[in-house]
Amino acid sequence: MPLRLDSHSLTPPPDDPSRPAFTIDRNDRAYVKQYANLYWLRLVVLRKRVLQNAKGKWAESKNSPQHVPRMLDVKAGVECYIIGTVYMDMPLKPNVLEDLAREFCSVSDEVMLEDESGRVRLVGPAIERAAGTFVTGTIMAALGKELPSGDFHVTDFCYAGLPPPAPITEDPDAMNILDEDRPSEWVAIVSGLEMGDGDRTQEMRRELLVEYLLGELGGNEVCSSSLLWFAWGRSLNAFFMVDAIFPQDSEEVAKITRVILAGNSMAQPEPIDESTPSQTNGASATTTEKKPKRYGYDASVYSAKPASALDAWLEQILPSMSVDLMAGESDPVAPTMPQAKLHPAMLPLASGYEGFKSRTNPTWFQIGQANFLGTSGQPLDDIFKYLTSEDRLGVAVKTLEWSHIAPTCPDTLCAWCYPFSDRDPFILHSTPQIYFISNQPEFETQLIESRQEGGGDSIKTRIILVPKFSQTGQVVLVNSRTLEVKVVGIEV
Structure with a gap:
């Protein structure tokens, strides 16, 4: 050898x-804190890189779209691009009382984009072509126009890219x-x-x-x-x-x-059953007796x-x-x-x-x-x-x-x-x-x-x-x- x-x-x-x-x-390990800080930090850190990538990708676009920092400031009919956190509105998505070991996607899922100011629904062919690939928590830039309905019609989108x-x-x-x-x-x-x-x-x-x-x-x-x-x-x-x-x-x-x-x-x-059958003294009937457990398991x-x-x-x-x-x-x-x-x-x-x-x-x-x-x-x-x-x-x-x-x-x-x-x-x-x-x-x-x-x-x-x-x-x-x-x- x-x-x-x-x-x-x-x-x-x-x-x-x-x-x-x-x-x-x-x-x-301080569990009194809220998770909102984590999402906010993610948006703040990745927004700069997503913006840089978006500027490079859409700088030569026909209408020279501009970046709108706040979603609430988007004007209807004006092409622009916005940056936010993707949120998948999924009717089958679990809450804390439901089982986490199954799939939760369905045809009624909707793609949302949100920042500190608000949330908007993303629609359009670009979103439809990429349906089933969007994931909650990703930071994305979306190029498009706001519709009279308040939805944002997307023609293109991008992410932060490789660091x-x-x-x-x-x-x-x-x-x-x-x-x-x-x-x-x-x-x-x-x-x-x-x-x-x-x-x-x-x-x-x-x-x-x-x-x-x-x-x-x-x-x-x-x-x-x-x-x-x-x-x-x-x-x-x-x-x-x-x-x-x-x-x-x-x-x-x-x-x-x-x-x-x-x-x-x-x-x-x-894991074992929380209780096991045991017989009482001199009795033919079977009773249920709790066993001592350690970390959820029978210590014996x-x-x-x-x-x-x-x-x-x-x-x-x-x-x-x-x-x-x-x-x-x-x-x-x-x-x-x-x-x-x-x-x-x-x-x-x-x-x-x-x-x-x-x-x-x-x-x-x-x-x-x-x-x-x-x-x-x-x-x-x-x-x-x-x-x-x-x-x-x-x-x-x-x-x-x-x-x-x-x-x-x-x-x-x-x-x-x-x-x-x-x-x-x-x-x-x-x-x-x-x-x-x-x-x-x-x-x-x-x-x-x-x-x-x-x-x-x-x-x-x-x-x-x-x-x-x-x-x-x-x-x-x-x-x-x-x-x-x-x-x-x-x-x-």
């Missing part, structure tokens, strides 16, 4: 305005990080491991993943014998047909220097197996490579966005390794020459409750164009978010080189490129939808220098 490259990652400093941290301080690329920070601990002669560094991204689910087939698949990452599975002969031994040695009572797809050259595996576990690494414990049957299983799994990998662990929807952290790091006490074995880092969800970090921005998938999943489109990759690209990765927060996303009063952490102030969204139904990727204003180099961003490993057995490999992407599949 060739020597594995050292991997160095950098977390942006807390005061970096281009890559703000998703950490929570004491003031952010400038994120800066590359020099790492004093990594020599020649920008040296072109340095071998390419590959990063493995895995989501939805769901450790501790009790599924023996999934346990085999996860162990095969460990062997692959450690380079113990390579060529056809080695691969076949390892798989045969594993199937026989670990599963005496069952026979498994195993088909694995691995790189044939161990040198390629040695280039994988880091693993990102992007959410849902632990299986969610199954509650198990820490998911955390201990993940800890043991990580301990196999960490001596050989670095691991970044992000929180996810099923992991034991608060679901409120942004999600905090998993506490090190839950993973005592892994936390003892220098190469282990627990990260927030979402998170920014730098590996080699690339800035990574990743989420565990909740923002995109929530957006799709309110869209008729099935194009998840296209909407992921749109989040960069919106300059906002979670526009439905705090309206509907994950029981809302923290009531920030001084910032909106989900605004994009810079564009990452690699943007991944995990726990998705299937793997998809796209390399987008856009020109900066005033010329200069183009912005390249690799967008990756990372599938759930528990459902697909797939691991995504991305090259931090070339932005090349590969997929490794393990089928059991």
Whole structure:
């Protein structure tokens, strides 16, 4: 097995305005605050960039439309453009008393645009052509005229566009990080491991993943014998047909220097009934007895197996490579966005390794020459409750164009978010080189490129939808220098 490259990652400093941290301080936990501040901050910050983009797009228009700062000042019949926050008026949209786990779009949905002064309904062919793509919380400029009915007839619209690329920070601990002669560094991204689910087939698949990452599975002969031994040695009572797809050259595996576990690494414990039948002394009748519960579960049957299983799994990998662990929807952290790091006490074995880092969800970090921005998938999943489109990759690209990765927060996303009063952490102030969204139904990727204003180099961003490993057995490999992407599949 060739020597594995050292991997160095950098977390942006807390005061970096281009890559703000998703950490929570004491003031952010003051729930007496209103969410209106968050929407107002979003509009104030993104309005300038949307206005700049709108001026460049419509400067050469026939009637030279002017920007009207306040919607209430729009004059009927005069072409102009306005900027505000998109609001989808959806009759099926849930309130706090309704179920959040279904779709809420319908043919009667209406598109609204609002600012500090008021709200106006958007109509016209441009809106009709883009029906089903508008999302509450995005900041948009709309070009058109006010109709006698008070509606705004839209002929075109635009968003903030991609911000400038994120800066590359020099790492004093990594020599020649920008040296072109340095071998390419590959990063493995895995989501939805769901450790501790009790599924023996999934346990085999996860162990095969460990062997692959450690380079113990390579060529056809080695691969076949390892798989045969594993199937026989670990599963005496069952026979498994195993088909694995691995790189044939161990040198390629040695280039994988880091693993990102992007959410849902632990299986969610199954809730039990609040009460269980029990028999009274000497009586044949069955009565219902309340059992003591801890965190919503019966204390007598509650198990820490998911955390201990993940800890043991990580301990196999960490001596050989670095691991970044992000929180996810099923992991034991608060679901409120942004999600905090998993506490090190839950993973005592892994936390003892220098190469282990627990990260927030979402998170920014730098590996080699690339800035990574990743989420565990909740923002995109929530957006799709309110869209008729099935194009998840296209909407992921749109989040960069919106300059906002979670526009439905705090309206509907994950029981809302923290009531920030001084910032909106989900605004994009810079564009990452690699943007991944995990726990998705299937793997998809796209390399987008856009020109900066005033010329200069183009912005390249690799967008990756990372599938759930528990459902697909797939691991995504991305090259931090070339932005090349590969997929490794393990089928059991």
